[in-house]
Amino acid sequence: MTRIELTVNGAPVAAEVADQELLLDFLRDQLDLTGAKRSCDVQVCGTCTVLVDGAPVSACTYLAREAHGADVLTIEGFAQQPEFAAYEDAFNRHAALQCGYCTPGFLLTLKALRDAGQLGDEEEIRHGLDGNICRCTGYRSILEAARDIAGVSR
Amino acid sequence: MTITESRLNEVGRSRTRKDAWEKLRGKAMYTGDQEVPGMLIGKVLRSEIAHGRIVSIDAEQAARMAGVAAILTGQDILDIDPYYGHAIKDRPIIAIDRVRFHGEPVVAVAAVDEATADAALRTIVVEYEELPVAGTIDEALADGAPLLHEGPIRPGLFHGLGDLGERDGNIGYHYRLAAGDVQAASAQADIVVEGEYLFPAVYQYAMETHTVIADYQPGAITLIANCQHPFLVQAELAALFELPLGAVRIVVPYLGGGFGSKSYTKMEPLTVALSRKAGRPVRIANRVDESMVTSRRHGMKAWMRTTAKADGTLLARETRFWLDTGAYADNGPRVTATAADAAPGPYRWEAVDVDANCVYCNTAPSGSYRAFGTTHLQWVGESQIDEVARRAGVDRLDLRRRSLVAKGERVRPDGTGKPLDGDLIGDVEKVAEAIGWGGERRPWHGRGVAVGVLAAGAHPVSRASVRMTADGAVEVNVGTTEMGQGARTVMAQIAAQELGVSSDGVDVHGADTRFTPYDRSTGASRSTTLAGKAVQNAAANVAARLRETAAEAWDTTEDMIELRDGQAVLGDLAMDFPDVIAKRFGFRGGEIIEGGEVRPMGGATGSYQEGPAFWEVCVAGAEVEVDPETGVVEILHTATVADVGTAINPQLVERQDEGATMQGLGNAMFEEMVFEHGLLTNDSLLEYRVPRIADLPGHMTSIIVENADGPGPHGAKGCGEGALAAVPAAIVNALADAGVPMTELPLTPERVWRRIHQTETREAPR
Numbered sequence: 001m002t003r004i005e006l007t008v009n010g011a012p013v014a015a016e017v018a019d020q021e022l023l024l025d026f027l028r029d030q031l032d033l034t035g036a037k038r039s040c041d042v043q044v045c046g047t048c049t050v051l052v053d054g055a056p057v058s059a060c061t062y063l064a065r066e067a068h069g070a071d072v073l074t075i076e077g078f079a080q081q082p083e084f085a086a087y088e089d090a091f092n093r094h095a096a097l098q099c100g101y102c103t104p105g106f107l108l109t110l111k112a113l114r115d116a117g118q119l120g121d122e123e124e125i126r127h128g129l130d131g132n133i134c135r136c137t138g139y140r141s142i143l144e145a146a147r148d149i150a151g152v153s154r
Numbered sequence: 155m156t157i158t159e160s161r162l163n164e165v166g167r168s169r170t171r172k173d174a175w176e177k178l179r180g181k182a183m184y185t186g187d188q189e190v191p192g193m194l195i196g197k198v199l200r201s202e203i204a205h206g207r208i209v210s211i212d213a214e215q216a217a218r219m220a221g222v223a224a225i226l227t228g229q230d231i232l233d234i235d236p237y238y239g240h241a242i243k244d245r246p247i248i249a250i251d252r253v254r255f256h257g258e259p260v261v262a263v264a265a266v267d268e269a270t271a272d273a274a275l276r277t278i279v280v281e282y283e284e285l286p287v288a289g290t291i292d293e294a295l296a297d298g299a300p301l302l303h304e305g306p307i308r309p310g311l312f313h314g315l316g317d318l319g320e321r322d323g324n325i326g327y328h329y330r331l332a333a334g335d336v337q338a339a340s341a342q343a344d345i346v347v348e349g350e351y352l353f354p355a356v357y358q359y360a361m362e363t364h365t366v367i368a369d370y371q372p373g374a375i376t377l378i379a380n381c382q383h384p385f386l387v388q389a390e391l392a393a394l395f396e397l398p399l400g401a402v403r404i405v406v407p408y409l410g411g412g413f414g415s416k417s418y419t420k421m422e423p424l425t426v427a428l429s430r431k432a433g434r435p436v437r438i439a440n441r442v443d444e445s446m447v448t449s450r451r452h453g454m455k456a457w458m459r460t461t462a463k464a465d466g467t468l469l470a471r472e473t474r475f476w477l478d479t480g481a482y483a484d485n486g487p488r489v490t491a492t493a494a495d496a497a498p499g500p501y502r503w504e505a506v507d508v509d510a511n512c513v514y515c516n517t518a519p520s521g522s523y524r525a526f527g528t529t530h531l532q533w534v535g536e537s538q539i540d541e542v543a544r545r546a547g548v549d550r551l552d553l554r555r556r557s558l559v560a561k562g563e564r565v566r567p568d569g570t571g572k573p574l575d576g577d578l579i580g581d582v583e584k585v586a587e588a589i590g591w592g593g594e595r596r597p598w599h600g601r602g603v604a605v606g607v608l609a610a611g612a613h614p615v616s617r618a619s620v621r622m623t624a625d626g627a628v629e630v631n632v633g634t635t636e637m638g639q640g641a642r643t644v645m646a647q648i649a650a651q652e653l654g655v656s657s658d659g660v661d662v663h664g665a666d667t668r669f670t671p672y673d674r675s676t677g678a679s680r681s682t683t684l685a686g687k688a689v690q691n692a693a694a695n696v697a698a699r700l701r702e703t704a705a706e707a708w709d710t711t712e713d714m715i716e717l718r719d720g721q722a723v724l725g726d727l728a729m730d731f732p733d734v735i736a737k738r739f740g741f742r743g744g745e746i747i748e749g750g751e752v753r754p755m756g757g758a759t760g761s762y763q764e765g766p767a768f769w770e771v772c773v774a775g776a777e778v779e780v781d782p783e784t785g786v787v788e789i790l791h792t793a794t795v796a797d798v799g800t801a802i803n804p805q806l807v808e809r810q811d812e813g814a815t816m817q818g819l820g821n822a823m824f825e826e827m828v829f830e831h832g833l834l835t836n837d838s839l840l841e842y843r844v845p846r847i848a849d850l851p852g853h854m855t856s857i858i859v860e861n862a863d864g865p866g867p868h869g870a871k872g873c874g875e876g877a878l879a880a881v882p883a884a885i886v887n888a889l890a891d892a893g894v895p896m897t898e899l900p901l902t903p904e905r906v907w908r909r910i911h912q913t914e915t916r917e918a919p920r
Contacts, residue, residue, distance in 0.1 A: 018269070028187075033180075034183070034187035035179070035180020035181070036180070037184070037186075037362070039361045039363070039839075040838070040839035041441060041442060041838075042839055042840050044838075044839040044840060045361060074180070076179065076180050076181075079179040087178075088178050091174070091178055092170050092171070092174050092178075095170075095640075095805045097174060097177055097178065098411075098638030098639065098809060099361070099362070099408070099409060099410045099411045099637055099638030100173065100182050100410070101410030101411060103177050103180075126848055129847045130847055132847070133839075133844060133846060134847075135359055135360065135361055135411050135413070135813075135817070137809055137816075138809070138811075138812030138814070138815055138854070139812075139816060139845075139846075139847045140812050140850060141812065143847065143850065
């Protein structure tokens with residue numbers, strides 16, 4: 001077991017974690033933050049995406065102890081931030097969600113890309129979102145919502 | 155009553171999803187997000203071989219481990235009849251003495267946490283005596299093939315197919331659709347198109363895997379489960395564990411996608427049996443590799459021959475096909491029958507002969523996947539229609555205009571079932587126009603269209619209730635599973651329309667079988683049409699009570715009362731609904747609660763032969779370009795039609811077709827489960843490729859057609875599956891138009907390249 005101290009959604013957290021414990025399990029089981037979902041387990045689908053120090057990571061393949069000292073943002077925390085409203089409006093305007101399982105991962109990836117200035121044009125949007133799978137929507141509406149968020153016209 | 159503009163304030167509007175607020179914030183609860191007090195974690199040890207006898211299971215070390223609460227094997231379920239299957243009762247809850255596929259559950263462990271359960275599984279030693287493997291359709295049909303099942307067929311509760319017939323070797327179900335004299339019709343033929351075709355096994359990949367929380371107590375079972383058809387699962391569990399229906403309670407939260415993978419009974423019996431052994435609640439959550447062997451789409455091998463006169467006039471079609479249903483039937487019989495119905499295509503034939511076979515193999519079981527059956531056969535049949543047109547020298551769209559069944563004409567060549575209720579010619583003309591039919595052509599560039607129909611609706615039984623509380627708020631209780639399609643939003647709009655309220659004030663609850671009225675299932679594109687009609691009927695009954703009370707209060711007749719904007723209205727008089735309810739009960743309490751029902755009417759039984767409730771159209775167009783040096787096919791444009799009668803929520807209709815388009819693109823272009831000697835070799839998302847955002851076609855056009863010709867609310871009929879069947883067919887036809895006719899899916903670059911370079915290439919036609 002390792003003791004870690006980190007910030008999760010702006011609040012300090014201290015916890016004992018097993019050496020092999022995944023960040024995804026830590027967030028879901030210990031902190032009851034279930035917005036990040038498990039699916040592929042191999043860093044392909046993006047549904048477990050959270051931000052560690054502002055960068056998107058797949059929590060399914062990221063050890064909890066490696067988050068020691070980091071600032072972790074999950075969908076629950078992002079949803080509390082004022083800028084979330086623009087993301088929500090865009091996703092609602094285009095009905096860019098269906099089952100909702102992948103949605104938190106897409107939103108957090110988009111936030112990280114936007115904060116890093118990597119949503120400059122459609123090419124960048126497509127490239128940036130290629131690590132998030134959505135099986136329901138067919139992506140077109142997500143692309144439209146991302147354009148709105150990025151301020152990119154077609 | 156004439157419908158005034160204010161009464162049409164809900165139907166036809168793209169209202170924001172009811173579940174968007176929760177889902178965008180990560181607050182929507184799925185099965186795997188939930189725990190119940192005392193809950194254990196279950197893990198499953200699965201067979202590592204495709205076929206064999208279980209010689210011994212040594213679980214002694216696991217049993218001694220701290221934190222392990224129960225270990226379940228086939229020996230623990232012999233006190234009940236342990237076989238289930240809604241179509242054919244051929245599957246044990248957990249392997250009994252024998253395994254029939256790679257991935258079949260052999261031992262289940264319940265422990266205090268996942269790490270302990272995993273550690274316990276690793277200590278268990280299973281010794282097998284391997285048996286010969288029938289890993290493919292050909293191996294299963296060969297002389298002397300190992301037989302997957304022996305003894306008489308035991309029909310399940312819900313096959314809905316009349317007489318299931320006898321098993322013939324490994325052919326578990328056989329369906330024949332024949333009409334006219336094929337020999338005589340084909341004797342006039344100038345054009346004969348014939349070929350053999352292969353369709354791969356495909357994984358639905360609902361991103362949320364199969365997950366069940368089960369609590370077995372003597373005399374009662376409670377589940378939280380991500381099942382599409384809770385009432386059918388309830389009935390199967392009640393039969394298995396010898397309980398009354400009402401003693402089995404299933405609560406269904408949001409589903410992280412279904413697409414058929416969570417239809418009928420899947421992991422529920424095993425989870426219940428493990429809880430029974432442990433005496434405590436247990437949660438089993440599959441990993442992706444486990445869900446891949448829990449349900450998938452059938453692989454198929456087919457032969458088809460189409461005959462026509464020199465001018466392209468269609469004469470006859472013969473088809474024989476075999477679907478790999480895996481080790482257990484699951485929904486294979488229905489998939490087989492639906493595929494057979496799709497095989498002729500909606501054309502006027504002089505004669506048809508379809509011979510459809512559902513084949514057991516030592517592979518993971520196949521069940522439902524969006525647009526099953528039609529997806530298998532439409533690309534085959536439509537590629538032959540295109541070839542007839544080419545040989546006859548007529549435009550492929552013109553040939554369809556001449557040959558397609560018109561509205562009101564029979565679809566099934568044998569004359570059974572519902573006549574066509576859509577406008578196929580109008581639909582295909584729209585997609586052809588969208589993709590630039592007749593427009594500029596380049597080398598290695600082509601366009602294709604495809605037309606089909608899909609028997610939709612399943613058994614037409616749905617009930618619902620609508621409740622207006624004393625404050626005028628509305629609750630809809632309907633068993634439809636919200637798995638992403640937007641059912642709760644659409645149901646709210648249907649009820650709101652009927653009651654003259656805003657859907658903002660309507661709550662829609664998912665299924666809890668203890669309280670929710672019966673709904674047959676969520677699948678077969680049925681929910682808006684059938685469950686929606688039940689909701690509409692229930693809401694109409696609530697509206698009738700409101701009118702009745704208002705009429706009493708104003709001493710008039712009910713037909714004089716109009717409901718709009720949350721009020722009962724009579725000329726200049728208006729009364730808010732809470733006041734109407736207060737009038738009815740004499741105080742600020744009480745409620746109005748009414749039911750609604752959809753069932754077979756007019757002497758019908760709801761059988762498959764009478765059906766379907768409606769024909770879902772499967773119409774698409776595609777424009778492609780292929781690089782002859784690499785075999786890479788680029789999808790430039792797709793167009794699909796949602797012929798929905800009335801779009802209750804147009805934006806959600808478009809999303810359904812867009813999602814189906816991308817799944818169709820995946821099925822056509824790269825998705826394939828690869829089995830070798832029955833062993834699944836690509837059981838992760840690293841090796842099983844699904845469409846990503848970079849795979850979006852250059853253009854994707856979704857066309858909504860509204861002719862108010864459906865049996866649902868306001869003339870609605872379902873959608874969301876047709877595009878998945880039609881898109882692969884349109885792509886195959888476009889690729890043939892580009893000079894590369896293909897007879898095997900998926901259209902991988904290697905396969906396309908080989909076709910280009912190993913066969914005589916043709917100049918792209920004019």
